[in-house]
Amino acid sequence: xxxxxxxxxxxxxxxxxxxxxxxxxxxxxxxxxxxxxxxxxxxxxxxxxxxxxxxxxxxxxxxxxxxxxxxxxxxxxxxxxxxxxxxxxxxxxxxxxxxxxxxxxxxxxxxxxxxxxxxxxxxxxxxxxxxxxxxxxxxxxxxxxxxxxxxxxxxxx
Amino acid sequence: xxxxxxxxxxxxxxxxxxxxxxxxxxxxxxxxxxxxxxxxxxxxxxxxxxxxxxxxxxxxxxxxxxxxxxxxxxxxxxxxxxxxxxxxxxxxxxxxxxxxxxxxxxxxxxxxxxxxxxxxxxxxxxxxxxxxxxxxxxxxxxxxxxxxxxxxxxxxxxxxxxxxxxxxxxxxxxxxxxxxxxxxxxxxxxxxxxxxxxxxxxxxxxxxxxxxxxxxxxxxxxxxxxxxxxxxxxxxxxxxxxxxxxxxxxxxxxxxxxxxxxxxxxxxxxxxxxxxxxx
Numbered sequence: 413x414x415x416x417x418x419x420x421x422x423x424x425x426x427x428x429x430x431x432x433x434x435x436x437x438x439x440x441x442x443x444x445x446x447x448x449x450x451x452x453x454x455x456x457x458x459x460x461x462x463x464x465x466x467x468x469x470x471x472x473x474x475x476x477x478x479x480x481x482x483x484x485x486x487x488x489x490x491x492x493x494x495x496x497x498x499x500x501x502x503x504x505x506x507x508x509x510x511x512x513x514x515x516x517x518x519x520x521x522x523x524x525x526x527x528x529x530x531x532x533x534x535x536x537x538x539x540x541x542x543x544x545x546x547x548x549x550x551x552x553x554x555x556x557x558x559x560x561x562x563x564x565x566x567x568x569x
Numbered sequence: 570x571x572x573x574x575x576x577x578x579x580x581x582x583x584x585x586x587x588x589x590x591x592x593x594x595x596x597x598x599x600x601x602x603x604x605x606x607x608x609x610x611x612x613x614x615x616x617x618x619x620x621x622x623x624x625x626x627x628x629x630x631x632x633x634x635x636x637x638x639x640x641x642x643x644x645x646x647x648x649x650x651x652x653x654x655x656x657x658x659x660x661x662x663x664x665x666x667x668x669x670x671x672x673x674x675x676x677x678x679x680x681x682x683x684x685x686x687x688x689x690x691x692x693x694x695x696x697x698x699x700x701x702x703x704x705x706x707x708x709x710x711x712x713x714x715x716x717x718x719x720x721x722x723x724x725x726x727x728x729x730x731x732x733x734x735x736x737x738x739x740x741x742x743x744x745x746x747x748x749x750x751x752x753x754x755x756x757x758x759x760x761x762x763x764x765x766x767x768x769x770x771x772x773x774x775x776x777x778x779x780x781x782x783x784x785x786x787x788x789x790x791x792x793x794x795x796x797x798x799x800x801x802x803x804x805x806x807x808x809x810x811x812x813x814x815x816x817x818x819x820x821x822x823x824x825x826x827x828x829x830x831x832x833x834x835x836x837x838x839x840x841x842x843x844x845x846x847x848x
Contacts, residue, residue, distance in 0.1 A: 433750075453591055456594075457827070467748070507580075563573065
């Protein structure tokens with residue numbers, strides 16, 4: 413019992429370190445994907461709980477957290493598309509240019525949007541996005557290329 | 570980077586700026602973790618398949634499958650008014666909707682600069698793993714500084730003897746690296762390790778989980794946790810005390826040595842009895 417308490421304390425300390433380093437960045441990333449603060453925080457907090465739950469199994473908690481957060485955002489987007497009840501509402505008070513980008517991002521399919529945001533906001537390489545989205549790097553590059561073509565066409569009109 | 574790239578980056582930054590992380594987020598996460606502890610996920614028991622399924626079982630399964638197909642067919646005819654309608658085919662680019670999040674088992678390490686990361690570098694991780702798994706003194710010395718010290722003593726402890734490596738082998742001591750994060754700076758890593766030995770296994774003790782810290786200097790380990798190279802390798806010390814052998818163990822195991830390993834092995838029966846009594 414004492415040993416179990418000690419392990420729990422150690423894992424909680426590690427999660428607290430991870431929280432200090434990653435929480436704000438993860439919420440910002442999630443927000444660029446789901447456009448809703450409450451949902452962004454929900455997926456990120458769930459992500460931290462998931463990391464804690466799998467504490468003894470994972471070697472790179474930060475990388476695992478990022479993958480978990482992106483996949484949970486993906487689930488939120490898929491659920492919205494299926495239910496058609498919660499259309500993505502644009503964040504308020506955005507500069508015109510950013511509001512325009514937001515609208516066009518919503519015209520991309522889900523994989524294109526995820527790939528573009530992870531590349532341009534997260535600064536991830538194609539190989540890293542491939543790991544997070546569980547798809548070949550060539551497919552990621554294709555999504556980015558197609559997504560950019562749509563963005564270019566729509567934004568430069 | 571062209572103008573479009575710059576614009577996308579800047580505008581995504583503006584969008585991200587609208588995120589307002591809650592000041593009570595940490596408390597919320599703690600609540601979620603506490604909930605997990607209070608209500609852990611049910612354990613799934615994997616049953617071995619019957620290597621010799623009987624004819625009766627096969628017949629039963631075939632019957633059940635046929636009944637299911639018949640029921641589904643009847644339902645389909647009822648709901649579609651008996652007319653055939655083509656199945657919808659989804660776009661191959663769009664994955665089938667899923668109610669549950671997909672989580673990759675263990676993503677590889679990333680080296681991106683944003684968002685900020687607290688992971689140790691792959692090089693540091695490899696150095697720690699080399700330190701923990703080496704059974705050769707030259708290999709150990711290759712990953713530590715010449716003035717490396719153990720954390721608890723804070724005194725220079727050059728690894729110039731292979732005594733502890735030999736005893737590690739004798740004791741079957743294994744230190745498994747579970748996870749590592751930077752501990753305040755790039756030159757310090759806080760890691761979670763699991764420590765087990767053939768003794769703890771023989772005594773029916775679980776591996777011991779410990780949080781340990783490694784410091785680095787010029788890419789080499791300058792401070793390592795004494796627990797790795799000391800005698801605090803598992804719960805043997807606690808068990809020895811319960812068996813009335815605490816003083817003798819301390820005398821034999823002042824350092825992790827062949828003498829220590831031999832003492833533990835010689836008293837394994839008494840230690841096992843004490844371990845059994847303490848459970």
